[in-house]
Amino acid sequence: MKVLLEIPDHKASSLMEVLQSISYVRAKPLTEAKAILLEEIREAVEEMQLIKAGKKQARNAEDFLNEL
Template identity: 75%
Template sequence: MKVLLDIPDNKAASLMDVLKSISYVKAKPLTDAKALLMGELRDAVEEMKLVRAGKKKARNADDFLNEL
């Protein structure tokens, strides 16, 4: 199982020490860029779920591409 935690910077070092001391836990910090990317991907997946459930309307692909 993978778990993503959001920890204040001033508490992160001590928690990382605890996690690293547990033999069956692999812990490594994420860069800010990777954390941001993961958050954006999570939001995109949630939006797709809403579209598939009919709770949100999708945009036309041509409109999206023209916007770029």
């Protein structure tokens, strides 16, 4: 199982030490860029689920591209 934790920077090193001391746990910090990417992907998946459930309306692809 994989778990993503959000920990304040000033507490992260002590938690990483604890996690790394457990033989069956592999822990490695994410770079800020990867953390941002994962958050954006999570938000996109949630938005797609809302659209599929009919709770949110999808945007026209042409409008989206014109916005860029």
